[in-house]
Amino acid sequence: xxPTRRQAISLAAAGSLGLALPRSSSAQSPQPAPSPxxxxxxxxxxxxxxxxxxxxxILILGGTGFTGPHQVRYALAxxxxxxxxxxxxxxxxxxxEVEELVGxxxxxxxxxxxxxxxxxxxxxxxxxxxWVRDAGQVLKGKVKQYIFISTISVxxxxxxxxxxETAAVARYAGADPMxxxxxxxxxxxxxxxxxxxxxxxxxxxxxxxxxxxxxxxxLIVGPGDESDRFTYWPVRLARGGxxxxxxxxxxPVQIIDARDLAEWTIRVAEQRTVGVFNATGPAHLMTMxxxxxxxxxxxxxxxxxxxxxxxxxxxxxVSAWGDMPAWVPAxxxxxxxxxxxxxxxxxxxxxxxxxxxxxxxxxxxFRALPEARQNALRAGIKPxxxxxxxxxxxxxxx
Numbered sequence: 195x196x197p198t199r200r201q202a203i204s205l206a207a208a209g210s211l212g213l214a215l216p217r218s219s220s221a222q223s224p225q226p227a228p229s230p231x232x233x234x235x236x237x238x239x240x241x242x243x244x245x246x247x248x249x250x251x252i253l254i255l256g257g258t259g260f261t262g263p264h265q266v267r268y269a270l271a272x273x274x275x276x277x278x279x280x281x282x283x284x285x286x287x288x289x290x291e292v293e294e295l296v297g298x299x300x301x302x303x304x305x306x307x308x309x310x311x312x313x314x315x316x317x318x319x320x321x322x323x324x325w326v327r328d329a330g331q332v333l334k335g336k337v338k339q340y341i342f343i344s345t346i347s348v349x350x351x352x353x354x355x356x357x358x359e360t361a362a363v364a365r366y367a368g369a370d371p372m373x374x375x376x377x378x379x380x381x382x383x384x385x386x387x388x389x390x391x392x393x394x395x396x397x398x399x400x401x402x403x404x405x406x407x408x409x410x411x412x413l414i415v416g417p418g419d420e421s422d423r424f425t426y427w428p429v430r431l432a433r434g435g436x437x438x439x440x441x442x443x444x445x446p447v448q449i450i451d452a453r454d455l456a457e458w459t460i461r462v463a464e465q466r467t468v469g470v471f472n473a474t475g476p477a478h479l480m481t482m483x484x485x486x487x488x489x490x491x492x493x494x495x496x497x498x499x500x501x502x503x504x505x506x507x508x509x510x511x512v513s514a515w516g517d518m519p520a521w522v523p524a525x526x527x528x529x530x531x532x533x534x535x536x537x538x539x540x541x542x543x544x545x546x547x548x549x550x551x552x553x554x555x556x557x558x559x560f561r562a563l564p565e566a567r568q569n570a571l572r573a574g575i576k577p578x579x580x581x582x583x584x585x586x587x588x589x590x591x592x
Contacts, residue, residue, distance in 0.1 A: 243271040246464050250274045251311070253337065255299070255329065256318035258284035260418050261343070264456035265316065266292060272460060279307060299325045300376065307332045314339040314463040321379060323371045323393045330401025339466055340402040341459060346412045346472060348392040352528050358535040359410070359470040363392040395470075407462055409455075412474025412534065413520055416451040416552050417559035423519045424449055425560055426574030427486060428553045432493040438580045439499045440507060440518040443483025446532040447520055448474040451552045458544045471539040475546045479533070482521055485549065492550040493557070502587050510583045517575040 252269055256262050257278035263286060269276055270290045282296040295306035299320075307329075315337045320326055326342070333340070348363040366389045368374065379386045398406045415424035422429075430437055455473055483501075490497050502512075504523050514522045522531045536544065560568065575583075 243268065246272040246274065248464070250313040250463060251277070252460075252463060253277045253279065253307075253310075253312040253315045253333075254318065255279050255315065255320070258286055259319065260420070261414065261452045261456045261459075262318050263418065264453045265318075265459055268453075268457045269460045272464070274460070277310075277312065279304075299328060302328055304328055304332045311336045313337070314341060314466075316341045316343070316459060316463065317398075318343050320394055321387065321390050322374055322376065323390060323397045324374075326394050326397040326401065327372065330397070334401050337402070337405075339405050339407060339463060339468065340398055341407040341409065341463060342395060342398045343459070344391050344395050344408050344410045345388070346410045346474060346534055347388040348395065348410060349388070349534075352531040353526065354530045355533045356535045357530055357533075359472055359538060363395075364388040366390065366393045405468060407468050408470040409459060409462070409473050410471065411455055412448045412450055412472070412532075414452050414455060415449045415556070416453060417555050418452060419556070420572070422571045422573040423515075425556060426519045426571055427489050428493055428557050429560060429568075429571065430574065431486065431490045431497040432495040432557060434495040434497050436581075436584055437486075437497045437499050438512075438518075438575060438584055439482070439486055439501045440512075440514065440521045441482065441501065441504050441523055443481055443486070443501055445482045445521060445524045447480050447482050447485050448476075448532040448534065449485075449520060450475045451547055454544070454546050458539075461543055465543070467542050469538070471542060471544075472534045472536050473539050473544060474534060474536055475544075476549070477536075477540060477546055485520070488549040489553050492553040500584055500587065502583065506587055506590070507583075510586065512575060512579075512583060516573065517579075519573045 249272075252274050254262060254265060254276065257266055257276075258280055262278075266276055266278070266286075266288060270288065270292070275293075276288075277293040277295060279295045279297055281298050282294065297303045297306045300322075315329070315333055317326070317329065317340065320329075320342065349357070350362045350364045354361065368386075368389075371390065371393045374386065374390055379390060395408050398408065413423060419425055450473060454475065458473070486499060490499070507514075507518070512518060522528050524531065524533075
């Protein structure tokens with residue numbers, strides 16, 4: 195069953211709530227175990243990281259979720275001085291000294307940031323406009339650049355192929371964006387998520403005019419991704435056997451490795467690049483068939499792909515994006531869903547590691563997780579349903 199654009203946004207955002215947004219205190223223990231995001235050595239050895247020409251004082255709001263740890267480690271390797279501001283509920287082991295300040299943006303406790311200055315602030319977790327407003331009140335005149343990590347879901351429509359950053363964004367339709375909360379957003383995710391991100395972008399420019407950088411990522415993947423929205427495919431293809439694949443393989447897909455996003459964000463800070471950028475990938479048009487064949491080649495699990503038409507998937511209530519992660523059929527409404535122009539970002543230095551590298555490093559990370567977690571993928575069709583749909587499709591082909 196094909197989701198509407200708003201439903202797809204809702205599924206994407208809901209899958210990352212535990213990473214990009216703080217949960218209520220009742221949903222978290224005060225001292226969770228350190229994140230294993232980078233605890234496992236990558237399957238492909240990374241290239242040496244050069245020191246930056248000029249060290250920066252970097253403030254990261256968040257820093258312990260999905261992309262944050264990648265930002266921190268890359269920035270430290272480049273020789274920068276790091277300060278993190280968050281609630282202190284996800285302790286990390288860093289390879290060098292990192293200053294950690296404790297506060298809570300949801301309650302307005304930003305006192306630890308007062309009377310301090312940094313070269314750049316990177317705002318990772320914000321969706322609510324009042325979080326930007328509060329940060330602006332404390333940091334205005336105290337930072338030289340404000341980098342806001344937004345989302346490609348801010349756009350009002352997905353019909354136009356290769357639309358760039360000038361395309362219209364969703365307009366907030368409520369009474370007062372500053373009164374929206376995590377609870378109201380979660381209750382109306384499909385409607386509010388993109389609207390509030392777009393409104394937060396505008397709030398950044400209000401407080402930091404001429405020094406704001408807005409980065410709009412697509413589907414973020416790789417080691418540390420707890421949503422499994424891409425992880426399903428490497429895990430499933432590595433398992434081998436008959437694999438249900440959606441459509442005819444021609445639909446486009448856009449993804450970005452969290453490390454590519456994180457490292458480019460630091461380089462944007464080094465170059466003090468401002469403006470709005472779509473940040474997804476790869477550099478060329480990638481189809482669903484190309485992605486799955488690339489993952490299959492890296493996993494060498496002997497998987498056999500069976501491409502099942504969209505109408506048959508609809509009959510069996512196999513959902514795009516949910517049961518078939520990373521995929522939305524390119525019909526008239528969603529023709530541009532995975533066809534956003536990234537020319538501005540690539541011109542500004544965004545680069546991409548090979549799909550095979552992302553796949554192998556992701557599998558290494560995933561296989562180091564507890565067995566119970568590995569057995570409970572958070573996205574993708576369940577094995578019994580997959581087998582049923584494949585059996586029905588084979589019988590139908592006759």
